[in-house]
Structures are given as C-alpha cells and as structure tokens.
Amino acid sequence: MTTASDTLIDIRQVTKSYYSGNVETQVLFGIDLAVPRGDFLAVMGQSGSGKSTLMNIFGCLDQASSGSYLLNGVDTLSLSRAELATIRNRTIGFVFQSFNLIKRMSVAENVALPLIYAGVARGKAHAKALLELERVGLADFARRTPNQLSGGQQQRVAIARALVGDPPLILADEPTGNLDTQTSIDIMRAFQQLNDERGITILLVTHEPDIAAYAKRLMRLKDGRVLYDGPAMEGLRQLALGHEQQLLASA
Ligand SMILES: Nc1ncnc2c1ncn2[C@@H]1O[C@H](COP(=O)(O)OP(=O)(O)OP(=O)(O)O)[C@@H](O)[C@H]1O
Numbered sequence: 416m417t418t419a420s421d422t423l424i425d426i427r428q429v430t431k432s433y434y435s436g437n438v439e440t441q442v443l444f445g446i447d448l449a450v451p452r453g454d455f456l457a458v459m460g461q462s463g464s465g466k467s468t469l470m471n472i473f474g475c476l477d478q479a480s481s482g483s484y485l486l487n488g489v490d491t492l493s494l495s496r497a498e499l500a501t502i503r504n505r506t507i508g509f510v511f512q513s514f515n516l517i518k519r520m521s522v523a524e525n526v527a528l529p530l531i532y533a534g535v536a537r538g539k540a541h542a543k544a545l546l547e548l549e550r551v552g553l554a555d556f557a558r559r560t561p562n563q564l565s566g567g568q569q570q571r572v573a574i575a576r577a578l579v580g581d582p583p584l585i586l587a588d589e590p591t592g593n594l595d596t597q598t599s600i601d602i603m604r605a606f607q608q609l610n611d612e613r614g615i616t617i618l619l620v621t622h623e624p625d626i627a628a629y630a631k632r633l634m635r636l637k638d639g640r641v642l643y644d645g646p647a648m649e650g651l652r653q654l655a656l657g658h659e660q661q662l663l664a665s666a
C-alpha cells in the first residue's frame with residue numbers, strides 16, 4: 416500500500432455502464448489514460464460525455480465496469496472498501512463545484528476535518544490547517560464560518576482542505592463552475608502555483624476553454640470516448656477550429 420509510482424493514474428480500457436432494471440446504458444467506452452506525477456490535466460466535453468463518471472472512477476468513489484485502474488501504482492480493483500478509503504485519503508484531495516464546506520464549522524475546523532477523520536490529534540490537525548490556510552492567503556479568516564466568505568474565498572478554503580493531508584493529487588470537478596470570471600482566474604492561478612511550486616498533480620473538469628488554458632494537457636471526451644489527449648494549447652486550437660467549421664457549415 417505504500418508504493419509510490421511516477422504514474423499517479425493509469426487506466427486501461429476502462430468502461431462504465433449504468434443499469435436501470437435490465438436496461439444497460441454504457442457511458443464510457445474503453446478509456447486509456449496515464450497521468451504522470453506533476454501533470455496538470457483539464458478534461459473537457461459536452462454535458463453527458465462522461466467527465467464526472469470518469470472523475471468518480473479516478474477518485475475511487477465509483478468503480479469501472481471493466482478495465483484496469485492503478486492509483487499510485489496500486490491496483491484498485493483488488494482492494495476492499497476499507498483499503499480503497501485509505502488509499503483515497505492518502506492520495507487524493509477533492510475540490511467540488513459547490514465547495515462542500517460545513518456551514519456550522521469554522522473555516523479552520525473545515526480544513527482540519529480530513530486529518531481529524533484520519534485520526535490525527537486535534538491540536539496537530541488545527542496547526543496544519545492554519546498552515547494550509549496561510550498558503551492560500553486566508554490565515555486571517557480561520558475563525559469565520561464559510562457563509563462569511565466570498566465564493567472565491569470559500570473555494571480557496573476547499574483547496575486548503577484538499578491539501579491538508581499532503582496528497583500528491585487533486586481532483587476537481589468544475590471548480591470554477593459557481594464563480595465569476597475574475598474569481599475563476601484567481602482560483603486557476605492558485606492551482607497553477609500548486610502545480611508549479613509544490614509539484615501537486617491536478618486533474619480538473621471544465622466547460623470553459625479559458626479555464627482549460629491554465630492546464631498543461633487537455634483531454635476531450637465525446638460520448639464516452641477520448642477525442643483528444645495532448646498539449647492543452649493544441650487541443651484548444653483544434654476545439655476553436657471545430658467551432659469555426661460548425662459555424663461556417665450552419666451559415
Ligand atoms: N448514477 C447514474 N445512473 C444512471 N446514469 C447515469 C448516472 N450517472 C451518470 N449517468 C449518465 O451517464 C452519462 C454521463 O454522465 P456524467 O455525469 O459523467 O456527464 P458529464 O460529462 O459530467 O456531464 P456534465 O457536463 O453535465 O456534468 C449521462 O448520460 C448521465 O445521464
């Protein structure tokens with residue numbers, strides 16, 4: 416369980432189907448992806464293309480129907496629920512579109528929570544939470560409750576919470592989806608800094624090319640298949656050209 420791998424996420428031929436009674440709906444069709452340590456990957460694709468489904472598999476919140484998934488060198492398919500929870504806690508920090516902070520707890524308590532769950536003593540957890548808050552520039556807000564913060568500040572608290580256990584990987588599903596443009600830029604700069612300066616590997620889902628432009632690498636999904644996987648700038652250029660051609664075709 417303590418293996419460290421240069422490849423944090425390695426999925427091969429992953430499929431996913433949902434069942435409603437006897438009716439099967441296949442959502443992912445043989446996805447291959449290897450994410451090396453230090454990568455910064457944006458995932459784009461139309462609504463329903465399978466982005467969140469894939470992120471849930473990466474996060475061990477859901478399991479693939481077939482294929483293989485190595486997380487930090489560990490074969491997740493062979494793990495029990497308890498073992499999955501352990502590797503998830505050690506390896507992944509989650510950031511959500513709606514921040515998911517607990518309203519009746521202070522900012523510092525929110526950030527400390529993953530450590531408390533992991534059995535770290537309260538004093539030590541609180542000290543680490545304050546350090547992470549300082550790193551995202553919110554040390555002065557530690558005693559407030561989340562509703563006394565702006566959306567961007569709340570998302571930075573969520574980032575501090577994701578990082579408090581020192582995971583090598585952050586998974587973020589539309590982290591700027593509820594934020595205005597300027598605040599989204601601030602959050603993306605924060606992610607970029609984490610990637611550049613602390614070598615944190617980041618995988619994020621977004622609908623917006625401007626947001627994906629902060630990533631090094633882009634994966635585009637279409638109907639549960641990989642349409643593009645490569646440098647972000649080249650992928651975004653192709654995306655823009657595609658839109659242009661659609662406009663011309665419909666003119
Ligand atoms: N629990 C579920 N049961 C049945 N079908 C599901 C379930 N979760 C997702 N789906 C279906 O799987 C497909 C992919 O959904 P997913 O949430 O991965 O899309 P997405 O790319 O994240 O879309 P969005 O951009 O709207 O968030 C959709 O057609 C959706 O209806």
Ligand SMILES: [Mg+2]
Binds near residue numbers: 466468
């Ligand atoms: Mg989604």
